[in-house]
Amino acid sequence: MDQQRARWFGLIAISLGVALIVVDSTIVNVAVPYIVRDLDLSSTEVQWVQESYTLVFAATLLVFGVIADRIGRRRMLVIGATLFAIASVIAATSPSGPLLIGSRVLQGVGGAMVLPTSLSLINATFTGRERGIAFAVWGSTIGGMAAVGPLLGGWLTTAFSWRWAFGINLPICVAIVVGTLLFVRESRAERAGALDVVGALLVAAGFGAIVFGLIEGREYGWWATASRFAIGSWSWPFALSPIPVAFALGILVLGAFIVRGRARIRAGRANLVDFRLLRIRSFRNGNLVAVAVSLGEFGIILALPIWLQNVEGLTALQTGLVLLALAVGSFAASGAAAATSGKLQPITVVRIGLVLEIVGVALAGVAVQPDQGWGWLVPCLFVYGVGVGLATAQLTSVVLVDVPVQQSGAGSGITSTARQIGSALGVAVLGTVLYSGAQAVLQRRLDDAGLPRGASAPLVDAVVNSAGTAIAGLEANGATRAVAAAARAAFSDSTAFAAYTAAAFLVIGLLASFSLSPARTVRPEPTAGVDVPAA
Template sequence: MTTDSRPDAGQPGGRGGERRRWFGLVAISVAVALIIVDSTIVNVAIPNIVGELSLTSSQVQWVQESYTLVFAATLLIWGSVADRIGRRRMLLIGVVVFVLASGLAAVAGSGGALIGARVVQGFGGAMILPTTLSLINAGFTGRDRGIAFAVWGSTIGGMVAVGPLLGGWLTTSFSWRWAFGINLPLGILIVAGVLLFVDESRSRAKERIDLVGAALSAVTFATLAFGLIEGRTYGWWSLRRPFEVGDAAWTWSISPVVVAFAVTFVAGAVFVARTLRRTRRGLPTLFRFDLFSITSFRNGNIAAMIVSLGEFGIVLSLPLWLQNVLGYSAFQTGLVLLALAIGSFAASGLSASVLSRTMTPAAVVRIGIVAEIVGVAGLGLVIGPSTSWLAVTPFLFVYGFGVGLATAQLTGVVLVDVPLQRSGEGSGLQSTARQIGSALGIAVLGTVLFTTAGARLESGLTDAGVPATAQTQVVDAVVESSGGAIAGLAADPATAPAATVARQAFSDATQAAAFTAAGFLVLGLLASLSLGGSSAAPAGRGREDEKAGVRTT
């Protein structure tokens, strides 16, 4: 165990050391890919899972949401813990937990067993994501850090698109169980790569973990994520549909979302007050609010949250439109979305070879957000019930290119002035901000998508002279199935005209969601204009906090 205050502390010199660092980045990026792919691959496999395990509608939702809720609730906790016990150690623990849980999911014989495995996966994923960020922050400096973050960000953007493709292929050619089973060999490769090529780093090792603060943080973010995601489903005030968890049913007329937000407010207020009090007394806390006094960190997190909100416009609505309106299979949908991945990886290469040398990270972020706006707005313009994939893929490529630039460089901007010894803490906060933005994006854009679809479908059926009772049945079927009922309507000659109206209505709704996402990205672009300080410095310039040093093994 040694302590070194040089900027390249913990990085062996020479060509061998340089190659080792980049091989370590590959291992870290594959770890990120593991959790990002898993969050999208399950959506494609759900229909087959329902058929084999006979899941109820409530269980279907919890298979998807249990992972998201645990992931969002514990991101902040594991980032701070990693600073204390070692970032590489935390990454390895997270990968092992995630892989073991994936194995349990692959052999699950019931809905309850699968949901339980997804909960454990959520813990593992939350250990991995912020730790990968802090390891990159500790292992790379100057221009190399910008390149490393570009690879990291492009991996996220690309895997969002690759997940449905991989899931469609595995589910169609083999079994939905391989959507989880594929994580086992990947996990072995990650563990080997991390052990061979990634150095340990830690700080704050002598500080105890604030367990009460961790519990309050988990409750705050879990209830917030639940409320944002499920508001459209269960109602923002009054209960719209039955809410069940296992055999327990919600019996109140008020929506559980209202109660969730109330718990968020109370737990969050207690957490903030308690953290401020313990900070004044010099006692250990999960994180310290003084990080938000750093301009680049504060403004960067605001921008990241808004951009994440807008970025989910495509991820949420486009696969539904491609499959339920255009009639593409899950695998064909994945092939179309592959254009997004290609754009994201292309951005990584350009950022590493050209932009990082000639532009500031903040400028690259703005270019990326502009590309995202062009891509999403362009999709909104071309989407229709008879649109060809040829019209969609160019805009997906542009959008993916923007994600590859903005996501990676925005991460670097957020963390550029965070002291190295607190990088796990800062990474956890940054990941949490993105997760909140994503959850808010799902809530807002999901509401836009399904509300618009219902309204346009009802209007179109009225114009076609369909009786009110039949209108309600068709609208409920299409909206509740997220468009999946359209194929059944089209197969029946008696309801085929309604299917035509439904295709147009769902296309209009997808357009509305895309334009709404573009609007949020415009807000994100405006928020990025406030980024300054060190984040505006040339990408190759070092940071003062490098002098703070990091304990390495």
């Protein structure tokens, strides 16, 4: 097979790797009610099933981006897909919530090996207009798979078991490994820096503390201690909740990482983040936009499946079919993005996509009502999907366009980390809005109905801690049918709150995009697959 055709077959293998990462981060959402019933998970554990994956993913992306530059990007992608397959088998056979969360941590490590290397391999393999097309395929894969994941997970969960939602990863990983070894050329940096293990630990600890605070705030109290926090035999002894302490610690640790990193770079030593890349205006500002956009882009996919199944009574498969509208919109946008290549500035396409995302997700918040059904969600999700497809594909091109190829591993690692940090914080924030909103609204409705706190508080806890799966049981009992109606209304309101919060984050991303200039200085294209020194 000639090299020209092999590159495009290699792009298929690379895109499969991206699809695997995105599908696995979304496939869990439609299976959540089934996992809750099978493994008896609490709402906090539900969030950790998602966040353990995303947090580890974000914390290790930079490390594996640098390692891939040293040992070879193709090799790193193969190692990551293999590790992901092993973790998926563990997840599919998990008998308990803690083991499932642990397997998700391992999946996060494997995913962090795959995603940045996929970007750097595309950057090193394609040039010119072909690079724009390849990035469009990469970006539209992310947007489309965000909805195909729930559809596939819904079918597997309904027809077989939620465990197959993880088991399906095994044949996909095999296809990725085989396709990568056959069709993708190896590439590595000529001058790769040393590993910064301390920096990686600081990033993981800093963001871990912040995400812990966002998820556990409902449990332990946002300011004053609301329930006992213990590690082994040691218990938190203060009236001040551990949550504000976690936030402060996270900010201090991340501040120490930045100060330490800048000092190391001045001294000519290796650092986890090459802050010199941030001197590139398109790269610096593009990453700021990426963080803001990711805060709102996929977090809503956590809330909608819970509402569709536990409020509207849809099955996992039916939920996936509703969310398929997002995938259809994203794939339609991929064709539009390719057609506009060279005709519209990439940042213009990004802004069009963001506007469509804002409109789609805001209207979805309006459509989420317990008494008007789910039909109005379909056009909203289609518009949202078109926006995701446009914005995701072209934002990547904007961010990496001026990054030298020999630094593409580090650059794509920073870009991917920015996206994942935004996603992790977005899922944590929107999950907190969803559950805290449901708890507050349901408690208020039961208070207004005259139900004593002694009787209503356990019902509220049962509904919220079960992520809404207790609603069906309450509705089946004539004595608690009114409570079930109140719970359905509360989850509808809190899902709408989550949608509006996502829209607000996207508005911030849109406003931040105006810091990016539509013009750019064209630099000479390097030879595909060969790392060349920066000018």
